[in-house]
Amino acid sequence: MKNAQCCIKCNQGKIFHAHDVLDRGEGNAGLPMAIGRSGVIHAHDFGTLEAYICMSCGYTEFYVQNPRELEDVQPDTGGIGLGEVRKGGPCA
Numbered sequence: 001m002k003n004a005q006c007c008i009k010c011n012q013g014k015i016f017h018a019h020d021v022l023d024r025g026e027g028n029a030g031l032p033m034a035i036g037r038s039g040v041i042h043a044h045d046f047g048t049l050e051a052y053i054c055m056s057c058g059y060t061e062f063y064v065q066n067p068r069e070l071e072d073v074q075p076d077t078g079g080i081g082l083g084e085v086r087k088g089g090p091c092a
């Protein structure tokens with residue numbers, strides 16, 4: 001739905017775009033939901049999520065706001081939610 005005008009499940013066109021998705025941290029603090037956090041002392045969230053929600057059926061799609069920043073994630077920084085880039089070519 002990010003690039004479509006209608007919901008792919010119910011074909012309705014009223015879509016809510018959430019620039020950030022709420023997560024909860026220690027002490028019930030509101031934090032933006034992300035794929036992970038690199039480092040411990042100088043922590044940096046990466047893969048912060050945004051969402052598109054169909055206002056009719058509730059179908060929701062999540063996207064990473066800046067997917068290119070995942071290229072810079074270092075696997076040995078002691079962070080959480082770390083992954084790896086699986087190299088592949090363009091999909092047909």
Ligand SMILES: [Zn+2]
Binds near residue numbers: 008009010012
């Ligand atoms: Zn829908």
